[in-house]
Amino acid sequence: MPRVFKATEIEKEEKEVKRDYLDRHMPHVFCPDTVKRGEKFEVKIKLGDEYPHPDEHDHFISVIQLWNRETLLAEARYTAGVYGNVPSHFEVDFYIVAPEVSMNLSAMSVCTKHGLWQSEDKPVKVVSQV
């Protein structure tokens, strides 16, 4: 069973010591807090606040996934060099249609050297009128 690095489970001391390491791998979900049922909206997933991740032939972000609770909604796959072999904030925009009920979105990313990383949850309220 691989270890999954979760934003909510990393100890405070670990965050202090490994701030750059943790930051460059951690995916973040950006989308509206409230969306209209049946309408398409954008969900951006971006890795890192401060520190960019390497884009080297043996060390890069290979997968970014968007989840709604236990359901995989979408994923993007990368090959090395997509970001010009220079460190970057890997990111992807997905467009999804708001379902009948509210969502609890999260993102997963895979580093070819440092494993699986899970974002914090992003609750999204679905209403009939925004």
Ligand SMILES: [Fe+2]
């Ligand atoms: Fe890495």
